[in-house]
Amino acid sequence: MRIVSLAGGIGGARFLRGLKSAAPDAKITVIGNTGDDITLFGLRVSPDLDTVMYTLGGGIDEEQGWGRAKESHVVKEELAAYGMQPQWFGLGDRDFATHIVRTQMLGAGFPLSQVTEALCTRWQPGVRLIPMSDDRTETHVVVSDSQGRRAIHFQEWWVRLRASLPAEEIVLVGADDARPAPGVVEAIQEADVVILPPSNPVVSIGTILQVKGIREALTAKTVVGVSPIIGGAPVRGMADACLTAIGVETSAQAVLEHYGADLIDGWLVAEEDAGVALDGVRVVARPLLMSDPEATAAIARAALDLAGELT
């Protein structure tokens, strides 16, 4: 079986671990969000790709959900001693090495997809991980405060401000010119089923869907989504702050409608959201809390079962 999954960071990565466990013989291709990517200290950081890679490759800080296990922070402290900004982004020493390799390879002319493949030869995540695009895109967030109305990088809004300022707009800079990375559309076309994990529907899945050609390719396939909202609250993270910014209610129903019946064929919701319905979409209610690897695998299995019913 060939499975394609789109993925953001922590939630997506944990779901993918469940998916691997639920379908150990499947060939899984993961299309990763790169809208969160940022250049820090001259180094290119791809937080979501790395979270997927580290999580599936056994290198993740399990408690934190991002960054490397057994991490130290000497480089970051030294950069701070030089007065370097920003100091609000958590880069550990082990993680720095990844960004150094990425930056060196990008500088040598390799596209991000080939860089990611090279990094994955070390991590052996057990899936094929492809960035959504080799073209540079960055999610920027429009906020207003005493300094006026301005666009800041998504990471500044998310990590530094903890989404404390309302997002007035969320814009994927570069979206108009971004093409899917090599292999992305082909993987979708060859897929038996596409699974959307409970990643952020705006700044993770929504970002990937903005890359021209990806949504179009997906509408031709059987797509099963796992609701990122349980009983009016995000599974994890601050998806509500993002949904509010684009005028979508924080509910399993509203997110389904936002994705649309042209995209979604099956929608997995939590048991408390059993009433969710949309014409042309088969909705199934199951326990959706990714409380541990077994529960997560069960959710992935339910998504695959739903896909099986639909095909």
Added chain:
Amino acid sequence: MRIVSLAGGIGGARFLRGLKSAAPDAKITVIGNTGDDITLFGLRVSPDLDTVMYTLGGGIDEEQGWGRAKESHVVKEELAAYGMQPQWFGLGDRDFATHIVRTQMLGAGFPLSQVTEALCTRWQPGVRLIPMSDDRTETHVVVSDSQGRRAIHFQEWWVRLRASLPAEEIVLVGADDARPAPGVVEAIQEADVVILPPSNPVVSIGTILQVKGIREALTAKTVVGVSPIIGGAPVRGMADACLTAIGVETSAQAVLEHYGADLIDGWLVAEEDAGVALDGVRVVARPLLMSDPEATAAIARAALDLAGELT
């Protein structure tokens, strides 16, 4: 008193610490060798500038003589886990931060002299440290082995091969186009005395002297050199391997003749080299082993005394 000193790495840096101690009220400008500079993992490394900066700023690994005290090596180990080369150059985590700052500033368009000044605002080395040139120069060494005759970067010859292959030629790539960094010639012109520490006469002092305009400026001044050779052996390092490459005997006499009486006015030699002589040069014999900070300060004081006799 205004003192200018040229300097390579470990030996030069230790001598400079002695010079500061011997002339606490002097305004010391250090012209640093950048021929050893190398790009590793996409990061620009200036080993000699950093050794001077860390040594005078209290951050050096005293035992090793280079790199940072209390250093860890997580980034290097991680890079190796990615299969990155080279693995023979010792970069610690604290040191990496310096190279990240330097590379980011160079990438933003700042010349190396301004980058060095910025780094020194943290380290407060107590001297003005200027790279010999903002232009890129690199010392390459021509060697022959089973792979044939080829030029390799100085660091590969020095650090990886430990100078085990004879140097057939030592070439400063970029020397023809390199101009002295801003402030270098001015500092020499304004100096009351110029001191050459016992740094490597070929790949440290010799490299600096190859930058057009520096040697010319120096010949107009009172220059006192401290012999890097004691009784036929280098004070430290592998200066003999470099001297052999350029056809100069490893002796205090030969190095003095190589520098020339047009450059050198006073020459400090070890007591066992008391017979050294050259027309137009005043030679003084003193204990020259930099065995501890006090002994080193005494050598610097002897150099300053000799300069005083000459002016």
